Amino acid sequence: MKKPYVFITRKLSEQIVSSLKEKYDVNMWEHESTPVPRETLLNEVKKATALITMLSEKIDEELLEAGRNLQVVANLAVGYDNIDVQAATKKGIAICNTPDVLTDTTADLTFALLMATARRIIEAAEVVKKGEWKSWSPFLLAGHDIHHKTIGIVGMGSIGEAVAKRAKGFDMNILYHNRSRKPEAEKSLGAKYCSFEDLIQQADFIVCLTPLTPDTKKLFNREAFNKMKKSAIFINASRGPVVDEKALYEALVEGEIAAAGLDVFETEPIGADHPLLSLQNVVALPHIGSATRETREAMMQLCVENVDRVLSGKSPKTLVNKAWEKQKV
Structure with missing residues (x-):
């Protein structure tokens, strides 16, 4: 009897x-850092009974239609x-994800x-590495408490x-x-x-951890940034498309908010010429929220x-799609 065929879209x-x-x-x-080409994935799914996928793969209707024998897609992420x-x-x-095993690691990041x-x-x-540190001064690289x-x-x-547990340790409200x-x-x-509007008006640090849905797409737009404190710092560790990046850039340049820390972007990988990367008050990371060896291996094991x-x-x-279980019964 022929064994079920499992295709994994990245080297694990x-x-x-x-x-x-x-x-x-x-x-x-065969590659860890290079995504599988779409054409290759379409060919592989025709034979596959199961897929283990990354966020970089678009598992859309075209691909699902090609996977006539497909029974399960296990996504190496919480989001899907x-x-x-x-x-x-x-x-x-069946669609599966990897919640819980990465909670603390992502909160740490x-x-x-x-x-x-x-x-x-x-x-x-960078000031130290470039030899630009010439002397101590009272407001040298002064940040925010x-x-x-x-x-x-x-x-x-x-x-x-x-994240709230960590904030409590800093005596934060x-x-x-x-x-x-x-x-x-x-x-x-x-x-x-509190309401979204009250939160963005009152908080010194606005941390976005919402999933990407039609309701949250571009939730953080020009209007939202305009309502924040001028001293506010915006952090996004959820999904890039929840932010209007043009609006964020303008808010940072015009001093509507103080700074931004970003682990995710509308298009990933973000281009080196992206306007946000030209700003000193932006800290940008390459989507490494759950990137520790222990956690990534736990995610792989769960898949x-x-x-x-x-x-x-x-x-x-x-299981993400609970209706699958009902269909099975």
């Missing part, structure tokens, strides 16, 4: 993939805005980005709550806006629920387990 840890190879016919794209979940559900394909932006750490390091300031978290999921209230977070962290469970006739651990 051989040690983790080996468990799949014992049971299935596995093929893995690269996947047409509705189309997959109609075709009886988010708070590190906030600190680097507020205290101008990247600028300061973090402790006892107000943080506003937009998107209070598990990562948002983990914690505001949050979310689709639903989080009574436990309010009780344990002293977080206060592998989800694929194996579906191909073995079981429910995956982290």
Whole structure:
């Protein structure tokens, strides 16, 4: 009997993939840093029973239509805005993601980005490396305090709550806006629920951790930045398209806000000639929110387990499209 065929769209840890190879016919794209070409992916999905994908792959209706034997797509990320979940559900394909295992790691990076932006750490390091540090002076690279300031978290999921825990350690006043209230977070962290408008007007640090949906696309636009404090620092560690980057650039140049720390962008990788990268008050990172070896390997392991469970006739651990399970029954 022919083994199910699993295609992995990026080179992953051989040690983790080996468990799949014992049971299935596995093929893995040979490059770690270069995305699989669309044409190659379309050819591979024609044979595939399962895919393990990255955010860089667009799993749209065309690709799902080509994957006539496809049973499961395991996405190496919490987000799945690269996947047409509705189309997959109609075709009886399970969609899985990797939540929880990256919560603390992403929260660490988010708070590190906030600190680097507020205290101008990247600028300061460059001054030393370039030999431009000539003497001490009272306002040399003076940034902004973090402790006892107000943080506003937009998107209070598990990562948002983990960021709030870190903020509490800095004695920060914690505001949050979310689709639903989080009574436990309010009780344990002293977080206060407020409207989006109140949050952006009151917070010293606005941290975006919301998923990308039609409602959140370009949520942070010119109007939003205009309502923020001139001393406000904006941090985005969610998805690039929730921000109107032209509006952000203009807000930073015109002094409507003080600075921005960005781990995600509308188009990734961002071009070196992008206007935002020309600004000293922008700290830009290459989408490394969950990028520690331990966490990335845990994400890979979860993808592998989800694929194996579906191909073995079981429910995956982290199913996105709950309707798939109902169809299965």
